[in-house]
Amino acid sequence: MTLPIPAIDLRDGKVVRLFKGDYEQQTTFAFDPVGLAQRYAQEGATWLHVVDLDGARSGHFENLPTLMAIASVAGLAVQAGGGIRDEDGVRRLLDAGVARVVVGSIAIREPDSVAAWIRRYGHEKIVLALDTRLRGGEWRLPSAGWTADEDRTLDDLLPFYEAAGARHLLCTDIDRDGTMTGPNTALYRHVAAIAPTLDVQASGGVRSLHDVAGLAFQGVAGVILGRSLLQGEFSMAEALAVTTKAGASC
Numbered sequence: 001m002t003l004p005i006p007a008i009d010l011r012d013g014k015v016v017r018l019f020k021g022d023y024e025q026q027t028t029f030a031f032d033p034v035g036l037a038q039r040y041a042q043e044g045a046t047w048l049h050v051v052d053l054d055g056a057r058s059g060h061f062e063n064l065p066t067l068m069a070i071a072s073v074a075g076l077a078v079q080a081g082g083g084i085r086d087e088d089g090v091r092r093l094l095d096a097g098v099a100r101v102v103v104g105s106i107a108i109r110e111p112d113s114v115a116a117w118i119r120r121y122g123h124e125k126i127v128l129a130l131d132t133r134l135r136g137g138e139w140r141l142p143s144a145g146w147t148a149d150e151d152r153t154l155d156d157l158l159p160f161y162e163a164a165g166a167r168h169l170l171c172t173d174i175d176r177d178g179t180m181t182g183p184n185t186a187l188y189r190h191v192a193a194i195a196p197t198l199d200v201q202a203s204g205g206v207r208s209l210h211d212v213a214g215l216a217f218q219g220v221a222g223v224i225l226g227r228s229l230l231q232g233e234f235s236m237a238e239a240l241a242v243t244t245k246a247g248a249s250c
Helices: 033-042 053-058 064-071 087-095 105-109 111-121 154-163 185-194 209-218 236-249
Strands: 003-011 014-019 022-029 047-052 077-081 100-103 126-129 133-135 138-140 168-172 199-203 222-225
Touching: 003 033, 003 053, 003 064, 003 236, 014 033, 033 047, 033 064, 047 053, 047 064, 064 077, 077 126, 087 100, 087 111, 100 105, 105 111, 105 154, 111 126, 111 154, 138 154, 154 168, 154 185, 168 185, 168 222, 185 199, 185 209, 209 222, 209 236, 222 236
Parallel strands: 003 047, 003 222, 047 077, 077 100, 100 126, 126 168, 168 199, 199 222
Antiparallel strands: 003 014, 014 022, 133 138
């Protein structure tokens, strides 16, 4: 069954959302991050996705105390990233109570290192974040909080990581992130064709329960829900009901 996964993006200890990954186009929400995590858990969420946006750019864990408090919320498993630059960063997040460590920039720049972490810690502990933009007919992979361009493409790395034993892939169409324009279902069909054994978490553009249902019927493992939940387009409970129904129909 497809799992709806609420997202909390942190900047300066606040809950924020960016528009297409642009740090200059930020919306700040008047939610306490820990209280918001507790609310999502009370509404039925079992997993939460957390991003340290400051850390994603700087390479340091700048919101670690807040992340640790979120990771202690009862009944909620946390996958988190932003700022992972080496294996010490992976260990620090796991020691902080994070269930899965999300690796993005380093997964693009140092795939051999990340493949070694998958072997060492197990595929359940690592989530690859290969967030992408379609440019010149190729799915490019920017890094450092989506601010730096890299040479490798999505099509280059997916087969490599599948062969390395990776299990979890978070894939965002950056041009849809925070836009409320609908998810890029063609991207996830493309990913499934290249690396069919990966459990894909779809992210970017989800605006309605119809979008959630469409992704569930497409067979993704998870749907990341950010702005849509924060703005009250639908509730976590409603998203769970939709994915449960879709799962029963498949």
